[in-house]
Amino acid sequence: MAVTPWEVSGRVDYDKLVKDFGTGRIAPALRARLERNAGGSNVMLRRDYFFSHRDLDLVMDDYEKGKGFYLYTGRGPSGPMHIGHLIPLIFTKWLQDRFKVNLYIEITDDEKFVCKREAEWGDIGKYADENIRDIAAVGFDPDRTFIFRDSEYVGNVYPMLMKIAKKVTYSTVKAVFGFTNETNIGFIFYPAYQIMPTLFEKGRCLIPAAIDQDPYWRIQRDIAESLGYHKTAAIHSKFLSPLQGAEGKMSSSVRESAIWLEDDEKTVRKKIMKYAFSGGRSTLEEQRKLGADLSVDVPFQWLSVLFEPDDGELKRIAGEYGSGRMLTGEVKELLAKKLNEFLAEHRERKKNVDVKRYTHTGKLAQEMWKKKYV
Amino acid sequence: MAVTPWEVSGRVDYDKLVKDFGTGRIAPALRARLERNAGGSNVMLRRDYFFSHRDLDLVMDDYEKGKGFYLYTGRGPSGPMHIGHLIPLIFTKWLQDRFKVNLYIEITDDEKFVCKREAEWGDIGKYADENIRDIAAVGFDPDRTFIFRDSEYVGNVYPMLMKIAKKVTYSTVKAVFGFTNETNIGFIFYPAYQIMPTLFEKGRCLIPAAIDQDPYWRIQRDIAESLGYHKTAAIHSKFLSPLQGAEGKMSSSVRESAIWLEDDEKTVRKKIMKYAFSGGRSTLEEQRKLGADLSVDVPFQWLSVLFEPDDGELKRIAGEYGSGRMLTGEVKELLAKKLNEFLAEHRERKKNVDVKRYTHTGKLAQEMWKKKYV
Numbered sequence: 034m035a036v037t038p039w040e041v042s043g044r045v046d047y048d049k050l051v052k053d054f055g056t057g058r059i060a061p062a063l064r065a066r067l068e069r070n071a072g073g074s075n076v077m078l079r080r081d082y083f084f085s086h087r088d089l090d091l092v093m094d095d096y097e098k099g100k101g102f103y104l105y106t107g108r109g110p111s112g113p114m115h116i117g118h119l120i121p122l123i124f125t126k127w128l129q130d131r132f133k134v135n136l137y138i139e140i141t142d143d144e145k146f147v148c149k150r151e152a153e154w155g156d157i158g159k160y161a162d163e164n165i166r167d168i169a170a171v172g173f174d175p176d177r178t179f180i181f182r183d184s185e186y187v188g189n190v191y192p193m194l195m196k197i198a199k200k201v202t203y204s205t206v207k208a209v210f211g212f213t214n215e216t217n218i219g220f221i222f223y224p225a226y227q228i229m230p231t232l233f234e235k236g237r238c239l240i241p242a243a244i245d246q247d248p249y250w251r252i253q254r255d256i257a258e259s260l261g262y263h264k265t266a267a268i269h270s271k272f273l274s275p276l277q278g279a280e281g282k283m284s285s286s287v288r289e290s291a292i293w294l295e296d297d298e299k300t301v302r303k304k305i306m307k308y309a310f311s312g313g314r315s316t317l318e319e320q321r322k323l324g325a326d327l328s329v330d331v332p333f334q335w336l337s338v339l340f341e342p343d344d345g346e347l348k349r350i351a352g353e354y355g356s357g358r359m360l361t362g363e364v365k366e367l368l369a370k371k372l373n374e375f376l377a378e379h380r381e382r383k384k385n386v387d388v389k390r391y392t393h394t395g396k397l398a399q400e401m402w403k404k405k406y407v
Numbered sequence: 408m409a410v411t412p413w414e415v416s417g418r419v420d421y422d423k424l425v426k427d428f429g430t431g432r433i434a435p436a437l438r439a440r441l442e443r444n445a446g447g448s449n450v451m452l453r454r455d456y457f458f459s460h461r462d463l464d465l466v467m468d469d470y471e472k473g474k475g476f477y478l479y480t481g482r483g484p485s486g487p488m489h490i491g492h493l494i495p496l497i498f499t500k501w502l503q504d505r506f507k508v509n510l511y512i513e514i515t516d517d518e519k520f521v522c523k524r525e526a527e528w529g530d531i532g533k534y535a536d537e538n539i540r541d542i543a544a545v546g547f548d549p550d551r552t553f554i555f556r557d558s559e560y561v562g563n564v565y566p567m568l569m570k571i572a573k574k575v576t577y578s579t580v581k582a583v584f585g586f587t588n589e590t591n592i593g594f595i596f597y598p599a600y601q602i603m604p605t606l607f608e609k610g611r612c613l614i615p616a617a618i619d620q621d622p623y624w625r626i627q628r629d630i631a632e633s634l635g636y637h638k639t640a641a642i643h644s645k646f647l648s649p650l651q652g653a654e655g656k657m658s659s660s661v662r663e664s665a666i667w668l669e670d671d672e673k674t675v676r677k678k679i680m681k682y683a684f685s686g687g688r689s690t691l692e693e694q695r696k697l698g699a700d701l702s703v704d705v706p707f708q709w710l711s712v713l714f715e716p717d718d719g720e721l722k723r724i725a726g727e728y729g730s731g732r733m734l735t736g737e738v739k740e741l742l743a744k745k746l747n748e749f750l751a752e753h754r755e756r757k758k759n760v761d762v763k764r765y766t767h768t769g770k771l772a773q774e775m776w777k778k779k780y781v
Contacts, residue, residue: 144566147573154566154781184569188562191517192528195558198593199521203577206592218580219572222596407528 036245037210041150041272041282047084047148048246054247056085056269071131077124077270077343085244087254088266092239096132102237102266104128105230107139107246108162108168111149115275115291117283119379120339122171125241129174130396135397136178138168139229141184144227146189147219167294168389170383186401190229192407197232198225200256209248209319209357211231228253231265232406243282244269274331278310294379301376302369304334309368313354313361325355325364326347332361332368340371410619411584413522415646415656421428421458421618425732428621430459430643433664440467445505446472450716451498451644459618461628462640464611470506476611478502478638479604481513481620482542483522484535489665490746491647491657493715493753496545498644503548509771510552511604512542517557518601521593541668543765550770555599560775564688567780571606572599574630583622605639606780617656618643647712648705652684666746668753675750679706683742685727687735698731699738705744706735714745 034043034274036050051058059067059078063086070093077083106125108118129136134239142320165180187194201224212221227249231238240250247269248341250292275290283291285337289308292301312330314320327333333354341347350367353359392398408417415672425432433441442448444467451457466476480499482492503510510593516531561568563774575598580586586595601623605612605617614624623641628638646656649664663682667762674678686704688694701707707728715721724741727733766772 115532143569146566146569154570158657160447182566185562187565190518191558191561195517195520195593198596199591202588203586203590203592203595204588205590212613214576214578214581216577217567218575218577218596218599221577222572224591225592346705 038245038248042280043247044280045272045282047271050183050244051085054085054244054251055071056087056244056247056267057083057089057365059086059089059268066090070096071128072129075124077127079252079344080337081271082120082338083124083241083268083270083277085269086267087247087250087270088264089130089239092237092266095237100236101134102132102239103234104136105132105139105240105265106136106242107141107227107230108164109141109145110157110164112160112292113146113295113348114164114167115283115293116376117291118173119167119294120273121241121243121270122320123170126171126173127244128178128239128241133174135234136173136180137233137401138173138180138226138391140165140180140182141223141336143219147217147223148279153242153266165392166383166386167379169386169388170379170384173327173391175387177393178395179397179401181401187226189402189404190226190406193232194225194229196260197228197256198222200259201225201252205252205255205353209252212217224249224252228256231257231405232260233260233401235262238265240265240267242269242319243272245282247271249358261263274310274334276304276308276310278329278331294376296376298373298377301373305365305369305372305397306362309335309365311361311365314357317360320360321357324355325359325361327351327355329359330354330364332364335368336364336371340368340375353407383387409587412619415619416654419646419656421645421747424618425459427638428618428625430618430641430691431463431619433458433460433463433642437464437467440464442662447505448570449498449501450713451494451501453718454711455613455645456494456642456712457498457642458688459643460641461621461624462611463613463642465588466611466640469611474610475508476506476613477508477608478510478613479607479614479639480510480517481601481604482538482615483515483519484531484538485519485526486534487540487667487669488538489657489667490750491604491665493541493545493668494647495615495617495644498714500545500547502613507548508551510547511607511610511775512552512554512765513604514539514554514556515601516616517593518597521591521597539687539766540757540760540762541753543760543762544753545764546756549761549764552621552765552769553771554765555775555776561600563776563778566600567606568633569604571602571630572596574633575599575626579626579629582733583597583626598623602630603780605631606636607775609636611637614639614641616641616643617646619646619656636713648708649704650678650682650684652703652705656768658714666750668750670750672747672751675747679739679743679746680736682707683739685735685739687738688731691734693732696733698729699733699735701725701729704728704735704738706723706738709742710738710745714742714749719758722766 034269064078095102118245140161145157231253250265250267257264275283310331312326354364438452469476514535516535519531520526624639624641631638649657657726684705686700
């Protein structure tokens with residue numbers, strides 16, 4: 034197992050990650066408190082997809098005391114987006130809707146350029162355009178959301194980037210990210226920028242993101258208070274398995290491992306039918322007798338994470354499929370249908386979304402372009 | 408002897424520096440060619456104060472072929488400026504006047520902030536304001552000169568900074584600058600920005616600066632062609648000795664070692680009389696008999712570098728003082744007078760200079776604010 038911001042491979046042991054990273058499992062009481070304050074339940078919390086956190090309890094303290102908090106997440110525009118990229122954003126939207134808070138979404142064009150040897154600046158710019166459109170289509174509050182590219186917003190934050198950078202030694206980034214003598218100085222500097230949005234407001238920042246990003250937050254938490262800000266809080270998701278099986282995460286470099294937001298209905302159905310790793314048995318007879326092994330079944334996992342939000346229905350599927358009364362083909366058809374509905378809605382929103390409101394003309398965006406962080 | 412961009416100490420052996428850095432002495436033929444193209448002679452060239460170079464011959468080739476070139480120099484705004492800071496700028500003005508070329512002056516507020524532990528961003532901003540005013544007062548062509556602060560111009564160059572940074576590994580900056588595990592990641596990144604202005608134009612860049620800045624140009628020359636630009640050229644000055652003697656360079660942290668641009672007439676005279684290291688003998692009798700040792704005499708050195716541009720007059724002083732007919736006090740009075748004339752003119756220009764033309768409203772400045780370097 035390897036989990037870094039640039040690589041996730043092997044079968045991920047989430048208990049070990051929580052221990053190694055020093056984060057906390059979201060205990061039932063904390064989840065109940067979050068849902069109580071949110072005024073409702075969330076499928077990704079119930080299903081333990083968002084499973085770990087840092088200081089979520091303090092975020093709830095602040096919220097309950099009326100101090101508020103804000104949200105920050107991001108996207109590295111190294112290619113088109115797949116369904117796994119969208120899921121934490123959907124959870125983020127839920128948080129924003131429920132708590133009516135500001136949200137900052139960092140598009141890390143600089144990072145993607147310096148971390149990938151073959152990356153071209155022009156390509157990254159095109160992906161950034163496309164990704165921002167996909168992200169805006171999630172439907173965030175356009176007056177409480179600011180989507181920005183690092184390269185475009187840098188003029189507003191550079192002195193503060195220097196203040197962050199001055200507090201982080203090479204020794205720290207070497208230890209945290211495994212940087213070596215061969216690492217370029219742009220990549221070495223970049224962590225300062227990923228930390229920057231955690232200082233956008235004086236209130237506490239809560240970051241919904243996959244757990245592989247946590248190393249950045251560890252550095253932030255070492256330096257934030259000396260800069261007059263809170264240690265950031267975080268709520269961590271697991272990784273959505275690639276279609277081929279429950280190891281690593283969906284990879285942008287293996288096209289068949291993912292469902293892409295641009296995949297059409299036929300492609301989606303075909304990919305799921307052909308590639309989705311099944312826990313079903315190899316013959317009808319065995320399946321009827323033994324039932325499917327749900328713990329390795331990718332279609333069932335995807336349904337669990339998000340695509341079958343009805344707990345009763347999911348339980349029914351688990352019972353039928355796990356006992357062998359339902360076959361792999363049926364579960365796959367179910368997932369294909371749900372996914373295609375989801376993607377059709379996404380495409381529709383994407384067609385109509387006013388991207389500029391998120392990047393420039395919305396209330397928060399306008400405020401942010403006026404700000405200088407010094 | 409130690410010569411790095413952040414420290415100059417000991418008795419500087421310029422022959423050794425030329426050898427260690429791999430630069431070239433400005434040979435008489437090259438100097439003659441430069442002066443011929445310039446249509447006149449320059450005191451700092453004649454007196455060997457600008458003594459070393461990289462590719463100055465190629466700059467002359469380009470000039471003679473009508474391809475032109477441009478100038479770039481800079482200033483780290485870590486405090487008020489002294490006379491030693493102004494001298495390379497005066498030489499730069501001579502080059503600009505003679506060749507009618509563009510000049511870029513980088514104010515490295517970011518560098519000064521990250522490289523000095525105790526530096527505060529607010530202080531650096533104030534020094535930058537004051538320094539820019541002093542620099543503008545040198546009298547550069549306001550339509551061919553752009554003075555910019557790193558923190559303010561970064562939005563126009565960030566993608567290009569990333570392209571530079573991507574080509575420079577930690578291993579390189581460690582070797583060139585002696586960075587260690589304790590160096591902060593802002594400082595590690597900074598060399599990318601000092602290289603940036605060498606890519607401002609497609610023509611060849613010529614950098615007039617003290618030789619301690621050369622390590623940056625070595626990195627630039629390793630990567631520039633792969634980015635589609637010329638290796639930068641440079642013309643290097645020696646260091647102006649501190650008043651107390653011919654070791655190291657004038658130090659911003661020892662106030663009495665320097666003549667500050669803000670020193671009034673009385674202070675200037677007093678400092679020179681009291682602190683300027685003399686090659687004269689300790690008694691009148693000895694001085695009359697042996698004469699002054701000009702090689703260690705600071706007032707004579709300062710007159711040589713710039714303040715007595717008349718070669719005949721300098722020769723006369725050397726003869727009189729070196730033979731003992733002239734006394735230290737007389738030479739010091741001479742220098743004090745020249746310096747005070749120089750500073751009075753500078754103060755007058757500073758009072759009246761339109762700084763905004765250099766930073767925003769001049770022809771080149773306006774063009775630069777419209778540019779995006781990608």
